[in-house]
Amino acid sequence: MRDYAIGTLSVHAGEDSGQPGCRPISAPIHHAVTYLHDSLEDLDAVLAGSRPGFVYGRYANPTVDSLERAVSRLEGTESALACASGMAALHLALHCAGARRGATILAARDLYGGTRALLSEVFVPAGVTVKFADMTDIEAVRQSVRSVPTAVVLAETISNPLLRVIDVPAVSTISHQAGAQFVLDNTFAVPCLYPPAADGVDWVVYSATKYHGGHGDVMGGLIASSFDRCRAAREANKVLGSILGPSEAWLVLRGIKTLVLRSRQQCASALTVARFLQTHPRIARVFYPGLTTHPQFTLARRLFASNLAGAIVSFELKGAGRDEVFRFMEGLRLITSATSLGDVYSLILYPAQSSHRGLSSTERADLGIGEGLVRLSVGIEEPVDLVQDLAQALGSLEEP
Ligand code: PLP
Numbered sequence: 001m002r003d004y005a006i007g008t009l010s011v012h013a014g015e016d017s018g019q020p021g022c023r024p025i026s027a028p029i030h031h032a033v034t035y036l037h038d039s040l041e042d043l044d045a046v047l048a049g050s051r052p053g054f055v056y057g058r059y060a061n062p063t064v065d066s067l068e069r070a071v072s073r074l075e076g077t078e079s080a081l082a083c084a085s086g087m088a089a090l091h092l093a094l095h096c097a098g099a100r101r102g103a104t105i106l107a108a109r110d111l112y113g114g115t116r117a118l119l120s121e122v123f124v125p126a127g128v129t130v131k132f133a134d135m136t137d138i139e140a141v142r143q144s145v146r147s148v149p150t151a152v153v154l155a156e157t158i159s160n161p162l163l164r165v166i167d168v169p170a171v172s173t174i175s176h177q178a179g180a181q182f183v184l185d186n187t188f189a190v191p192c193l194y195p196p197a198a199d200g201v202d203w204v205v206y207s208a209t210k211y212h213g214g215h216g217d218v219m220g221g222l223i224a225s226s227f228d229r230c231r232a233a234r235e236a237n238k239v240l241g242s243i244l245g246p247s248e249a250w251l252v253l254r255g256i257k258t259l260v261l262r263s264r265q266q267c268a269s270a271l272t273v274a275r276f277l278q279t280h281p282r283i284a285r286v287f288y289p290g291l292t293t294h295p296q297f298t299l300a301r302r303l304f305a306s307n308l309a310g311a312i313v314s315f316e317l318k319g320a321g322r323d324e325v326f327r328f329m330e331g332l333r334l335i336t337s338a339t340s341l342g343d344v345y346s347l348i349l350y351p352a353q354s355s356h357r358g359l360s361s362t363e364r365a366d367l368g369i370g371e372g373l374v375r376l377s378v379g380i381e382e383p384v385d386l387v388q389d390l391a392q393a394l395g396s397l398e399e400p
Helices: 006-012 039-049 061-074 086-095 113-123 136-146 168-177 227-240 246-257 260-277 296-301 321-329 359-365 383-398
Strands: 079-084 104-108 129-133 152-156 181-185 203-207 221-225 283-287 310-319 348-349 374-378
Touching: 006 061, 006 246, 006 260, 039 061, 061 079, 061 168, 061 221, 079 086, 079 227, 086 152, 086 221, 104 136, 104 168, 113 129, 113 203, 129 136, 129 181, 136 168, 152 168, 168 181, 181 283, 203 310, 221 227, 260 310, 260 359, 260 383, 283 383, 310 321, 321 374, 321 383
Parallel strands: 104 129, 104 152, 152 181, 181 203
Antiparallel strands: 079 221, 203 221, 283 310, 310 374, 348 374
């Protein structure tokens, strides 16, 4: 349960670890990798977990600890864990959720390309079976988990790049009925839109490189879950070692202070941009869950706070292939072509070239990712300027 509104928590959470009486206003960055203890008995107690404290940088760090406390408060979970990247967080969550030799993962068909590669290049060779399902089709999910014992269900709240929204409470219930743990990548939704742990998600995962960091200058990953699950993940990470450094933790913690402000602005601008694109003659289709034409518009309204629908807009240029998409992207003056999302800057990418490069064109077509599809991550610039930039780049395509 959150004790304050999320906009308030994002400013203050995690900043309560300093000296009583004279506390620094922002969390200090602790670079030390090892710690002196008053006695070996004290060290022993900290190592045994019977006394709070720090021993070694790969086990825990006070700055990272501040970030983890902030995240657990934002998510309304008992605990949280920071990792070196979103991929590291996904790897750790899947491993700890039970993706081991002989187990089956049921994964959403349209996952981030890197997540698909994690499944096929790490988990499958390790003896895990991966099955895919359309997670927007609840009956298909039910049938899939019934057809074979399933250890883990993996999905994204808002899928990448087609922005399909899944019915998280329903998938959560089905997973638990089947005895599976539900791992959800909530990167595109961020906690101010939707904190999924309240709907029974076992492992909430983020690429903190995106909205939490928010400024394109830090890599990180986050897991939010129960005490017990986070403790297990922390123990596993002691040997996997995919920890977040203290400077990176500080940057993410700093980013979180404006996460809610940024996110609300970005979502509002994304709606403006999506509405503009929808009316443009060079655009074949716009994918944005805040548009009434989106197949999961009603679901998005039900799940997400304050009618927000995220800040990613994907759209298809009419009749375009790679060359024309490149011409359009290179014609943009303000919106930047770069392979990330969630930044203060508006960023655009061509999924066929970057996030879904690892798939064949047939596989992409199968998922609905056409050759003319681009993905725009809306930043905090004024929406009028974003619309103008898109209009001029699209306008230049219309010239003979
Ligand atoms: N999940 C999603 C939805 C992503 O888009 C990405 C990266 O783009 C990741 C996870 C991986 O995050 P990172 O790049 O921080 O490892």
